[in-house]
Amino acid sequence: MTPSHDAPARGWALLSIVVIAVNLRPAITAVGPVLPVLGGDLTLSPFAMGLLGALPVAVFALVSSIVGHLVRRFGVERTAVLALSVLALATVLRSWPGPEANLWAGTVLIGAAVAVGNVIVPVIVKRDFPTATPLVTGIYVAVLGIFAGLAAAFAVPLAAASTLSWRLSLGGWAVLTVLALAVWVPRSRSVRADARAARSNPPTTGPGALWRNRDAWLLSAYMGVQSGAFYISLTWLPTVEQELGFTDVASGWHMFVLQVFAIGGNLAAPVLMRVGRDERVTATLPGVFMVAGSLALVLFPGAALVWMCVIGLGTGLSFVVSLTLIAVRAGDLHTAPRLSAMAQSLGYAIAATGLLVAGVLHSLGPSAVPLLIAAVGLVTAALGPLVGRNRTIAG
Template sequence: MSVGERARAAVPVLSPVLIVAGLLLVAGNLRAGITTVGPVLAEIRDDLGLSSVAASALVSLPLLAFAVVSPFAPRLARALGLERSLALALAVLAVGLVLRSLPAIAALWGGTALIGVAIAVLNVILPALVKRDFPTRIGQITGAYSVVQAAFAALAAGIAVPVAGLSAVGWRLPLGMWAVLALIALAVLAPQLRRRTVVPEGQDDVSLATGAVAARSLRSPWRSALGWQVTAFMGLQSVGFYVFITWLPSIETASGISQEAAGWHQLFLNGFGIVGSIACSFLIPRFRDQRLLAAAAPSLIVVAVLGVLFAPGLSGVWDSIAGVAGGASIVLALSFFGLRTTHHAQAAALSGMAQSVGYLVAAAGPIAVGALHDATGSWTGPLLVLIGVQLVLICFGLLAGRAKVLG
């Protein structure tokens, strides 16, 4: 019996319902702590005296953590095992969420950094757990946890302002309350901690590096124009999404929309992302290539931005359109990792490259928009720049969407 077979034989048998419940609860933690910030960002700025650049850096900090930590998450999984790595990340997430809600400004920054580190680990390891426990239902389970992730992201954004008005602590309550969800997920995951599944390097979806054999026979995405086109698409589509979740409530309140309505519009943005994700997943296999989809999604963002500029009273409509486009864009970007490669190791390498570089690009977006707003005193310039980013994204989408592989 091989080492892998002995390890699998030693794994306790758990109810599939319990395992799925744990997965879905972990998925619920992936974005709620991030999307809750945008609707109360103006209140945070006023309370702490933050500039637009500092406020946008606060939202971008988890993205920087994604870029830096993601390549190291597989090492943690190999050292501790999948289950214990997830548990550790959930514990760190709960600490970060509570820390972020404390009065000291240093706690706000330190807690936000911990949140980014924890979610980066969860992002990388959760798909491997799906592959191990549901190898014949990867698509269904991944789709289910993607919907749960988006649903909690939408809920967190929608209720942030109402919850902030419930007590004297204001914005600190919605920023910290999601620690409860992390602890619930940890409790449901606890029975699985008796397991210690260690995934060999280069033989799983967790590994972000090709093995020695693959490295000799497969083209590295770092040396491929197509690899950089996919990476550019990943990064630029993320810019639009994170600019919206960071600044759209502030943009809308500046145009006369109430803070509470702007918060509910964030729910539309994230909720309609589910529609876009499902639609894109359905359409991808029905086209010979993905150029049309890659151009259509950013085109919808352009429509939404123009709507916010010239008809802000209909911001709920524009936010919904942007949500559909954002949901489609991220599904397409993630699909490119498999569609543009010939081997799972090469796909993992492209994923690591695109997500590391892409999240660095995405982190710069909200900061640049905030700085431009501070310099001009208007949201018109930043929104026009965002339109320009979408036009560039269309160009890279037409390139990355071609039916080609790295080789």
């Protein structure tokens, strides 16, 4: 469905994007602050805790590659309903008392559902808001960041408020997913021609064309390293801060502040992307912030809150830049889901690898993870001038 240009239709389309954004991070970002409690309750090894943090992102990589097939088969709307339904059930399953398998199965299903949402949103934005892609992407990512931050900030207080502890802290977010379904189920029922239209207008290039495109690979790598910096920060910096002497509550709120500044980066990105003839400067700047903030955390840990702000600006800018580039670089609506799937499949494989490395390095001391973030930020900055060139990707 392509909405008409009247305000109510565009407002409904924007609302549907926003409610997806609300749900794509809380089930993941709430884990970091309660990871020590969860690990102690279930007697998880350090490796298992590292795997728990990396598993959703690894699933992103595996599932993202098939999302394009789901969109072509069922249409965007019904694919969104499927993803939200699985997310609601998986969020409850992960926290359900019983065998430890609930935790792992729920985590895998959460990763699968979020992966679908990650891929389809740039497609929806390009389709429904073709002349306002950076602005709508910025709004989407800002909302995503707000709820990611809230989930991190309230994780420990929610766990402390009930005998259910971390189970309530992680499982309660399913309520928001049910509310999102109240928006998307009626929308999916009103759409019947979406999937048929996609099948009646097949793409003109073969499915392997993108995989031979250098710019598509560069954009995928950029997506990967910036995602790696974000997920390593959200998963491991609360634990790092606790080892540096901050309380678990303080570290959770520091993650909220990180997300607040990430939102500032989200909202600044559309403005910065209009500066100059292309996006090279805007794509490079986030890596500079990541390097500066993480190195400062190692050198001056007492001012950790300040460095969370700097890292947040970097991750916030980079996420909007990467999603916007996926949407605007795609040559047409057939290429958009393919490019989104490729960039996120490869990108999250890189991010998951980074999370596993962070889990291993963490045992070396509290400086190891920030130094890893600095290294990832350096690669982000190096890729910025390459992905920021104004190129159209066809495939």
